[in-house]
Amino acid sequence: xxxxxxxxxxANAAPTHxxxxxPEELFHSLNTETALEISRIYGARHLMVLPRREQEFFAWVKxxxxxxxxxxxxxxEEAPYVVSLAFLPALLDPSRGxxxxxxxxxxxxxxxxxxxxxxxxxxxxxxxxxxxxAKDKLTVEQVLALECSLSPVDIWHFAxxxxxxxxxxxQAVQQLVEEKILLHLRTSAELADYIE
Numbered sequence: 001x002x003x004x005x006x007x008x009x010x011a012n013a014a015p016t017h018x019x020x021x022x023p024e025e026l027f028h029s030l031n032t033e034t035a036l037e038i039s040r041i042y043g044a045r046h047l048m049v050l051p052r053r054e055q056e057f058f059a060w061v062k063x064x065x066x067x068x069x070x071x072x073x074x075x076x077e078e079a080p081y082v083v084s085l086a087f088l089p090a091l092l093d094p095s096r097g098x099x100x101x102x103x104x105x106x107x108x109x110x111x112x113x114x115x116x117x118x119x120x121x122x123x124x125x126x127x128x129x130x131x132x133x134a135k136d137k138l139t140v141e142q143v144l145a146l147e148c149s150l151s152p153v154d155i156w157h158f159a160x161x162x163x164x165x166x167x168x169x170x171q172a173v174q175q176l177v178e179e180k181i182l183l184h185l186r187t188s189a190e191l192a193d194y195i196e
Contacts (some may be wrong), residue, residue, distance in 0.1 A: 001025065001026055001029040002029075003031075003033075003034050005029075006026055006029060006030065006034055006038070007034070007037070007038070009026060010038055010041070010042060014042060014046065017046075018046060018047060019046070019047045019048065019049060019082055020042070020046055020047070020048040020049070020085060021048070021049040022048065022049075022051065024051070024052060027051045030088075030092060031092075032089060032092060035088045035089040035091075035092055036089050038085065038088055039085060039086050039087075039088045039089055042085050043084060043085040043086035043088070044086070046085045047082050047083065047084060047085060048082070048083060048084075048085045048087070048088060049081060049082055050081040050082075050083060050091070050098060051091060053094060053097070054081065054091060054097050054098055055081050057097060057156075057157070057160050058072075058073070058080070058081060060160055061100075061156050061160075064166050065106075065156065065166060067105070067106045068100065068103060068106050068156065070105075071103045071104060071105045071106045072100065072103070083098060087099075093151075094161070095147075095153075095157065095158075095161040096151065096152065096153060096157055097157050099152060099154060099195075100154040100156055100157070101152070101154060101188070101191055101195055102188040102191070102195075103188060104188060107186045108154075108185065108186055108187060108188060108190075108191055109154055109155035109156070109170065109173060109184070110152065110153075110154045110155075110185075110191055110195075111148040111152065111153055111154070111155075111182065111184075112148070112151075112152045112194045112195070113148065113149050113150065113151065113152075114194055115148065115182060115183040115184075115185065115194065116145060116148050116149045116181065116182055116183075117182075117183055118179075118180035118181050118182075118183075119180060120179070120180065120181060121145075121180070121181045121182070124145060124179075124181050125145055125146060125149045125181075128142045128143075128145055128146045129146065132146060139172075140162075140164055140168060140169065140171075140172040141172045141175050141176055143162065144158060144169070144172045144173065144176065144182075145176055145181055145182065148182060152195075155169050155170060155173060
């Protein structure tokens, strides 16, 4: 679908649908520029149903970390996975998805580049980048540090995307914290200054 086709679909849907439910073909046709435009025009007044890929991810979260799923979607059992249309641009990255960053009853595991800090953090990440570019094998800790240094990521999407057990991914966080490479802010209040 072209940019104009997508924008026309949104214009037709907006007057009659408070919740946009993008067909999969349309969603896969989106690029960052179009998603940002849709978000700018409709994001403040409309909601959207998460794409199928994210719904499958959250089914995995429900199975592997039910407390997190409940924290996010409690009270939405009849129509879960509806979020602000402002999140549309973030949903284009298949390894990131809808950010799990504001949990109230469960410990947060959301990381942004600014949380990769400490005496050795930059040297560590640079060494990992060199290993990655050389196509050397990386540990879970190295992959996590590299991803955290590049853009925001939560531990659930990280584990899901890489096919890593959630317990192993959380263990990697603990090791990076102990090595003073990653700062782990556990509450949404602590994270607030780092989230755009």
